[in-house]
Amino acid sequence: MNGVPRMNEEKKRILEMVEAGLITASEALTLLEALEKEPGQNVRKERRDNFFDELVNLGQKLSGSGQKQSGESSGSAHQPKDKLFQFVQSTVQKLKDFDFPLGKTVEFSHVFQESEFSPQRIKAETASGNFTIQPWQENGVKAECHVKMYGADNEDEAREAFIKNSVFYAREDKFSFSVGLKLMKVDTILYVPEAAVNDISVKLFNGSFSMRDMDVQTLEVKTANGKIEVKKSKVAEFEGETGNGQIYFIDCEGKKVEASSFNGAVHVVGSVGYTDIKSFNGNVLCDLKSDTAHTVKAQAVTGHIEIYVPEHLAMKGVLRTNLGSLQLPETGMKRVTEKEEVVQKLVRFESEKEALEQVTIEAETKTGSVSIKTTALHKNSSNEDIEKPSIFEGE
Template sequence: MNEEKKRILEMVEAGLISASEGLTLLEALDKEPAQQARKERKDHFFDELVSFGQKLSGSWEKQSDQSTGSSSQPKDKLFQFVQSAVQKLKDFEFPLGKTVEFSHTFQENDFSPQRIKAETASGSFTIKPWQGSGVKAECYVKMYGADNEDEARESFIKNSVFYAREDKLSFSVGLKLMKVDTVLYVPEAAVKDISVKLFNGSFNMRDLDVQNLEVKTANGKIEIKGSKVGEFEGETGNGQIYFIDCEGRKVEASSFNGAVHVVGSVGYTEIKSFNGNVLCDLKSDAAHTVKAQAVTGNIEVYVPDHMAMKGILRTNLGSLQLPESGMKKVIEKEEMVQKLVRFESEKEALGQVVIEAETKTGSVSVKTTAFHENHNDKESEPPSIFEGE
């Protein structure tokens, strides 16, 4: 049976059959698995996922360094690593016996947190402002293997933490075999620190004022819109990162497999994607530094037309594009393995942006845009070239 499973996985890897077809074949082989084997599979899944999350922040630099010398082998290994992790996440969604669904609300009245820390294994996490005087977490739970709703709810409450003390709110779900989609309502007053760690789920936040925001997920999209964020750090293994119509001093965002978009008034921007396009659209003269890096994707940087800029663009296989006019100094260098452009604009202005952008197989373009002071009057969307990523 092991040889048959190996053959099915090789067919999926080679693209001969889809992942869903492979799951169907594997299910047929394991139609009557032993109870102990199923238990081991459940236990090992979470441990492997934790390991993946721990590798998330340390793997990027190592892969980037290796790709300079021999890009194909590290890239293939990374794609296999991400694909394997995502496949495990999909397996986790596969029905494991009886499923019970219910909702539960945690609430703490007359409490305004300055620090929020949240951790969940599976499920989305959303933060919204509200007019209430306290905090409230609405949880939509799907639990596997429970006999009835009362038993499932009791187990969920017993293994969850919703703890408010002094100025800190802690929220976590300790059970492995459940999916919990959470909507956290907090007062509109500014929050000092928010830290969210997810393994299989997306993060969403709108219209909040936060000094420091850290979000990490192994599989899921990260989206922040219409907010003021002093410093933002976001990482995802498989998913997009959107930082749209926001203000911030510093933004650092990286995705292994997904697009990364930063649109707004940001001072320092550092964005990376291994397999995905990168976009930085500066909306004010507060910007001073942009560092963008990709391996297989394109990079686009938009700068207000009244600002001065200088920098360096690199690519191995793609093209490099600058504004047609307004550049007083352009040095082009094309070697066998890399194209390079150093540039500086003609105009002298109080605001200047330093741009460093590099991609291996994609293209890099820098463009100027008309500056509008009231750019937040309506929600801006990424250019159509990035739609669907």
């Protein structure tokens, strides 16, 4: 029921872009096809706040009227993604310009700390700067901030403005941290107790996020410009979105992972049950490390998709591409359906063997290739025994 009105809203936004002269009618049709989302697969998708649409709108505002004129003069050979890339690149350039404004720059460090406090809910928001979460053995929370402020006359003035416009709140089981000034870059390392945390929500505008060795029930990270990196952690449910940057969910355990990047690679490596990963302009990698995996959904537009599955697991699914190739393991697979048409190649497959554990795979890319490979992974095997995927460090 909720899928229909949501789809109508997406179509309305694209039509508004046509009316504004940002894209042509033919480009709008291609954009609808490329960015169409499956309706109503889970509740968390329904409550996402149209992150990429907000990024596109921001790019329009920052790029100004000249962007519209260039859009009107561009040829039909350009894909609609080129227009969207222009918006993103304009946004990123404006953000980079923030690092070198005219006027005096003051740098200093500041520490916020609350002793005898173990948070269950963490919420952080910053306009500019990297944010890192790191566990420690102390019973309390500490935020180490390295601040670069533009336009301040001296350090005392800059520190006073920073403290006045910052929030460091620790009460009961909730912790909040935010910095409101835009002409201020704040790189933050947040130290929290090693005990498990129920919920972490981080929203950044211009900055990267990193976390490792944590135990979290729900982790949500969104950034307009920056990398998202989660390593060696237990995260029951992870949702990550970035407009410009890579997403790495490496050597982690989780029940559900949803990650999408507009311009960057998306890699998920570890013991994950349900995986849904997307990249508009970047490669997508999913390397399953245990029998807990049951569903993999991977989608790209210009990038390649690689999926690694333990060889003792059975699998079935469907692979699609418009211009690339489709590759299955050389042995143990049977092709149920295979189509190679002018506009799309499609393969439906399933394992010849039967097994208690089975993985369902859906993978689709527009211009890239899709490949599924098996790994000699067994229970309690070490990562050193696994051959590294070929695009593990690639874009």
